Amino acid sequence: MAEHDLTPRLALHLDRHLVLPLLEFLQERGLYPEEEVLAAKLRLLAGTNMVDYAMAIHKSLHHGTDDDEVPEDMVARRAEVVASYVALQEAPSPLVAFLRDPQLVQLLRSDKQYNARMLQERFQIGSDQIEALYDNAKFQFECGFYSDAVAYLNQYRVLSTNGERTARALWGMLASEILNRNWDAALEELNRLKEIIDSKNSSSPLNQLQDRIWLMHWSLFIFFHHENGRNGIIDLFFQDRYLNAIQTNAHHLLRYLAIAVVVNKRRRNMLKELIKVIQHEQYCYKDPITEFLECLYVKYDFDGAQQKLMVCEQVILNDPFLGKCNEGNSITVPFRDEFFENARLFIFETYCHTHRCIDISILAEKLNMRCDEAELWIMNKIKSSKLDANIDSVSGTLNMTVNHVNVHDQIIESLKNLNKRTYMLAQNIVEPAQAALQAAQGD
């Protein structure tokens, strides 16, 4: 099943810290040997300041072997990190001291220029100190103190006049909020960042593309956790620029887009566009989910679709974003269930659309259901008048009602509208003319 795992491709566009949860998930799923995952984690942590965590992993990785001693450099690194942390804690810069005092903070206004001048004049806090705040935040972030990092970055964002670094600070905030599982705030950051990316005319198209791809990857965390994320992902990914970015350099995101569209009942209209994109990109990306849609809506191959659907289950379960379980209940995986429910409906709809008379047992097979279960399901559909059909229980078939619209009705329908439109047009023309006439008479 590892062949459908997207982690390596996703990780390319994520921050180190953001990859950790993915690895965490992989470890849980046991898709790869545990040693490999641990080794990967260790490599990941080597770039951060989370030395204690790294040491723990090192121990568990080399557990039982001779060298379960923590290597020298790690120990040295730890000492170094701790030293600088302590230094930061104990001797806060004047700016930090300033910011810790709520009364002083009141003095700040929304005008950045004013703030900078005021700080400079009254507290001798120069721009280099403000920049130091950014480095400070970075350090906190590397240590894994994400909420501290957010606090610092937020203040930095308010004070700094350096545009580029402000954008970077935003990225930092986004990552921190995601890692804090603070989805509302993260979504806010995301939108702020998106505005910056889209409005930046100066940066090269290549950078913009790269930024968009990053943003989309990071947004996966938010969208698959936030309650309104399912609409959000569709809104974001289907924007022309973002769709282009996907098609250019991040084809694997199609999986998430496909899932989001399938799961979201209200956005059924995007399906057609999605299919187009999937078909267009099938030469460079396909996985069971996109193939399922292709089978169903391009080839109308119901058997194929059903087979793909079976494979989809594993894919979803193994995906770090989709396969997460509900808290406390390890059996239900919401995305899997919803996906299956909807996919079943898709097959059923399409099947009914092309058939007049269907054997229920066959239908049950296609839908991956037991026969009586399927019958019940269909009955519910009919009852809720979502399906215009009836069941012939003697022969065990479902008979669709074929109803034609009368040709006369069609013609009338098509002409009725014209009448109104012409009327409106005429009125629109006549009114101003009359008004003008009256005005002329008034004179």
Next chain:
Amino acid sequence: MASRFWGQGDSESEEEEEEVESEQGSDSDDDGGRGGAGHSSGGNRYLKNQEDDSDESDTGHRVIRSLRDKRNEEMRSIVDQMRNAMKINDWVSLQESFEKLNKHLEKVVRVNESTEVPKMYIKALVLLEDFLAEALANKEAKKKMSSSNAKALNAMKQKLKKNNKQYEEQIQKCREHPESFEDEAADDKDMDDDDDDDADESDAEIEDPDKIALSESEEERDEDDDDKEGWEQKRSKKDKLMDKQFLKDPSEITWDIVDKKLKEIVASRGKKGTGRIERVEQLTFLTRVAKTPAQKLEILFHVISAQFDVNPSLLGHMPVNVWKKCVNNMLLVLDILQQYPNIVVDTSFEPDEKETQKGADYNGTIHVVGDLVAFLERLDSEFLKTLQCTDPYTKDYVQRLREEPLFLVVAQNVQDYLERVGNLKAAAKVALRRVELVYYKPQEVYDAMRKLAEQPEDTLDDDAEAGDEHQAIDDNRGPSPFVVIPEVVPRKPTFPESGRTLMDGLMSLIYKYGDERTKARAMLCDIYHHAISDEFSVARDLLLMSHLQDGVQLMDISSQILFNRVMAQLGLCAFRAGLINEAHGCLTELYSTGRVKELLAQGVQQSRYHEKTPEQERLERRRQMPYHMHINLELLEATHLICAMLIEVPNMAASTYDKRRPMSKTFRRLLEVSERQTFVGPPENVRDHVMAATRALNKGDHQKAFSVINSLEIWKLLRNRDHVLEMLKLKIKEEALRTYLFSYSSCYESLSLNQLTTMFDLSEQHAHSIVSKMMMHEELHASWDQPTKCIVFHSVDQTRLQGLLFQMADKLSVLVEGNERAYEARTGGTLEGVPPRRRGEGQDSSNMGKWQENFVSSQGRQGGGNRFGYSGRGGGSGQSGGHQRDRGNQGSRGGYGGGSRFQDGRGRNQSGSSARGGDGGARMVNLNRVGRV
């Protein structure tokens, strides 16, 4: 050969003679001008000028021959005259001749630059003296003479006596050793013959370089050698006056002399009477005596441009041998540049007079004016021209083609050099030239070229080697060059394993540094290459992302041609991949005018209605592609027609009631023509074949259709022929099934799947999927009966009246839309209160939307669903955007609503027919705008 050696010996001996004087002269004379010149060297100057004058005056066949020879020749003829006169005892003419001889003597002496009287003259005097004595002795004869004759005899007697006193000594010598005088006369004659031959030969070459280029290369080489040496020799005689300054002691030649001479030669360009080839030779000689590397470089630049000058007309091409020498010169230039990195070549910098005087040990940068890229581009276009002019079925063509690596190596080296000096813009230009030689080669051809280039030198091309040897001979014979440049630049091209790698490398350079045109062309080449390597999706994405179609109208004609060729290849590629719609989209525009040959620059097409001026024709000829780059037109036509057939036949069957807009007008027209024929013979050409297949397919006879297509000859041109034919067979079956259902569905109440699969030889699953697709797309009003595996048809036929009503509704809605639009255009605002008609509304329903709704809407589209207004409201979702975009031609887009099959779900190739580019002369295919969805 003997005479040649002799000739050389002669010149050497004379050089020795002359050294004495010129040694005095050269110091004072060279920059001092004429006034201060010594007596004898002053003569030199004068003579040289005179030589120039005479050259200018004689315009006919120029027999090139040194002045001295000419004078001697004249003298000899006078002597001959005298002999004749003696024989008939004609003293009158004898007297005349004698006077002439004396006059002439002065000239000869001057030319020979010796105080010595020519031996010939002395001999004539001796002869005359003897004859006079004899005549005087013969008293009787004397009496018989006429009075005038006798008078002349007496006058002669006195004159001779007076004259001979001056030369008494020599006459004495002559009488003692008559044989030594005899010799020279004979030799002189010999030499002259030789001269004449050479002159004739060279004349021939000047007049008709093509002839030489066309003759067998072996011969040509020999002849070439002869020529060359002939030239060499002649020059050594004729230009002796010039060369003697150089041929003497190498240490005596200064930078100034060379520079002055160079300027002189350069200034002579284009003047009447200066031979182009001579200029090349003179300059080549100068390169050898150049004093500094920089000067050598400068002269080499002049040599190269002189070589480009050899062929004066735009139509002809540079002689092949000159081209090769030019290549060698380029390599030499690069050698110098590599050896002396402080020499900088540029065009912008205005070097001072003495710039090139700085020697090899000079540390700063030396600027030399020149444009390597321009030379290289010229070299390339000359190469192309030879190929254009050569008959592709001859051995010459192949031979010439084999020289391509020769150019590639220069290009590679120039590019390396430019990259090294950091002139990346220019390097990108050079890279483009290389790309243009590689892009059209499939991997097989590329491999062949690579192998050819990697062969050891002697088997590779004897020509080049012969040339080198030749060069060596030249060098040995002359004084060894002052500036010896080792061959530092590689003489062999290096090619990466696959053409793709090479292309990628060059591409990345061009994309980074090239200018707009370079980039666009490179992009087109890249797409072309992807297309011939069967990577359709990559090629397509490149084309779409680069937005080349938008700007192609504004590009130059050769780029437009390239674009057309790219589209053609893209079409072929799509066809091979089984993407019929895409292939059709690429090719249809190309064939809509019937000027394919012209659009692809693969031959001139005579148009019946439009007479071309000779000027246009010439221009067109110059744009032609060389034969080896041609795209097979038959294959292209077959591809286009087959694609059109596969699309159009079901389309026609589906729209028997209403006149649906044809997908391919060209195909429809051809079909009409072929249907008008009273008698249908067996198919002969590609078109006949496809028409026959169409007739079969129309009836649903897929076997016959395929066998007719299969019998086409051209399939053997395809690399993966079996695969393509297999694909084609399947497609034909599918379309036959569709056509059958369209045509005969009204005759059936139900139809079993089993029957369909046996009829069309398709798998059950495949047939099921095709029929389902038709149902979903409302092309077929039927549904499956699953337990019995039958198709049950719904009879939803409309009456004639109803059909007409639909059409009327259609037209009315078009009318209303037109009015609304006019209103909007007029007022600038949208109509208020009008029921939603386009925006937003198309979003909510679709074929795969809520299926109940779909049932309703689907019914509205029976009969083809081409009612724009209606289907736009009911079921045509997602088309509102397209509708707005294409307002201009929406009236004519019936097939849009229902025919989503034809859109292939991708929105490609569907914008209406596009405006042709301006005048008829713009060779453009504006292929359908392809917007990335």
